[in-house]
Amino acid sequence: MTTYTDNVEITKSNKADWIKKLQGVTQITGYLSIHADAKLPALKSVGGGLYIYAEAKLTAPVLTSVGGGLSIHADAKLPALTSVGSGLSIYAEAKLTAPVLTSVGSGLSIYAEAKLTA
Numbered sequence: 001m002t003t004y005t006d007n008v009e010i011t012k013s014n015k016a017d018w019i020k021k022l023q024g025v026t027q028i029t030g031y032l033s034i035h036a037d038a039k040l041p042a043l044k045s046v047g048g049g050l051y052i053y054a055e056a057k058l059t060a061p062v063l064t065s066v067g068g069g070l071s072i073h074a075d076a077k078l079p080a081l082t083s084v085g086s087g088l089s090i091y092a093e094a095k096l097t098a099p100v101l102t103s104v105g106s107g108l109s110i111y112a113e114a115k116l117t118a
Contacts, residue, residue: 001026007048009033031068034058049086052076054094072096072114090114 007030010018015036022028024042031048039059049068052058056073062080069086075095083103090096091111101118110116 001044002042003027003029005029007031007033010036010038012036054092070096088116090116 002025004022004025004027008018008022008028010033012035015038019038019040022040022043025040026042026044027047028043028045029047031051032046033051033053034056035053037057040063041059041061043060043063045063045065045067047067049071050066051071052074054073058076058078060078063078064080065083065085066081067085070084070088072090072094073092077097079097079099081098082100084101085105087107087109088104089109089111091114093113095115095117097117099118108116
């Protein structure tokens with residue numbers, strides 16, 4: 001398992017650097033904040049929170065767990081996600097598709113016309 005030990009914030013201006021740095025990383029110990037499209041095909045777990053902001057997209061097909069909260073402001077497909085350690089919040093017209101999600105630690109909030117498919 002390859003671990004990145006810190007927080008990660010991917011933006012349009014630093015996206016290329018982060019994608020290269022995180023190639024093959026299976027675990028991020030801090031939070032992961034996504035402000036631009038990002039493909040992290042090896043990522044299995046995020047120790048802190050995961051934040052996906054409007055007009056961003058995360059492709060993480062093997063991500064199984066988020067230790068902190070999960071906040072979604074854009075459509076997200078997380079086909080392997082089984083657990084969120086803290087709260088799960090879905091905002092605006094965002095949609096989360098997480099067909100094997102079985103556990104959310106503290107609370108589920110769905111705002112406006114947001115959708116959860118689990």
